[in-house]
Amino acid sequence: MIEVLRPGPLATIQDLGRPGHAHLGVPRSGAADPRALRLANRLVGNPENTAGLELTLGGTTLRFDRPTWLAATGAPTTLRINARAHGPNTPCFVPPGAVVEVGLPAEGLRTYLAIRGGIAIEPTLGSRSTDLLSGLGPAPLAQGDRLPIGPSNDLAPIEVDVAPVAPLPASPVLRILPGPRDDWFTAEALATLTSQPYEVTSESNRVGVRLDGPKLDRDRDGELGSEGMVVGALQVPPSGLPILFLADHPTTGGYPVVAVLASTELPTAAQLRPGQHIRFHL
Missing domain, CATH: 2.60.120 (Jelly Rolls)
Incomplete structure (x- = not known):
């Protein structure tokens, strides 16, 4: 116990x-x-x-x-x-x-x-x-x-002294894939997203990382019908500031997703602290 x-x-x-x-x-x-x-x-x-x-x-x-x-x-x-x-x-x-x-x-x-x-x-x-x-x-x-602690009699023996782990990057560059709704934004939006840094805000949590930085302008008016969301999605609300969804994200959303993180970048995204600066690479 x-x-x-x-x-x-x-x-x-x-x-x-x-x-x-x-x-x-x-x-x-x-x-x-x-x-x-x-x-x-x-x-x-x-x-x-x-x-x-x-x-x-x-x-x-x-x-x-x-x-x-x-x-x-x-x-x-x-x-x-x-x-x-x-x-x-x-x-x-x-x-x-x-x-x-x-x-x-x-x-x-x-x-x-x-x-x-x-x-x-x-x-x-x-x-x-x-x-x-x-x-x-x-x-x-x-x-x-x-x-309560589970039983351990049938578990594998402990044979490792230490596991070498790379240090966390101070200013991460996170790789992204465009879309699926990048066509809802201006032609310059992806260039803006990938050319300037964003700051992690204190409003971030397990649901998502709220970012502050250059706004992403829309090319379409109106509302998008609710559709499925995935971990790593960069959803952009009317403020123009992207939210990076983490593990507790909602299953659906009505704001357009401009890009999605490569799955290998998710562990780095989970370790972002408020005040840290990040960049995105297409």
Whole structure:
């Protein structure tokens, strides 16, 4: 069992989400940075889809009542187990009764904590993920919560000391594919989008990253009929400022999508912090 002594700014339970339900209005959700969660699970011998913790800007303190292993990935931060510091991207042993503290990451936004055996709460529609938009799954962690740990006897042995991970870029350049509604914008809109930087605003969350910068002008008046949305879509509301959809995005939307992120860029997008500047490359 894990006792939450301090949840931090936002701590949620996440696995790789609940795909296949968009036609019912249920988004996939899951870890905003699935690459980091997969790595954390592999480090402690879990299957990649095992539920772990997604910690936004750290600040989380947990107490473990039984011995286990854990690993922290994603936004790099100091992990303290009974006040002893441990680095990221490495399996760490947790003795019974230990207190684990996750600090503020030096870069990036979301740190992933995988526990050997995983978080064994009851799944909803096949997933244990918290979806902040639809309200499905468990609520964000609160002080006093107690989280069950799953069995670990049949899991793979832990054979890795540390996983080398490239540092997060300070000023990311994110690759995009045009459309499907770039024809709703002026001929200069894509050039504007890809030639000037945008700033990540403080209004960003797991639903999407709100950007401030050059406005994208429309070439058409009127409203677009509601249509399906995907993670990574750059939707442009009437303000002309794009919103980059993340894991908890709505399944449909009525504003035109000027471009979509290449899927390999999604982990970088999930780690964007307010105030950071990014560029787009077509």
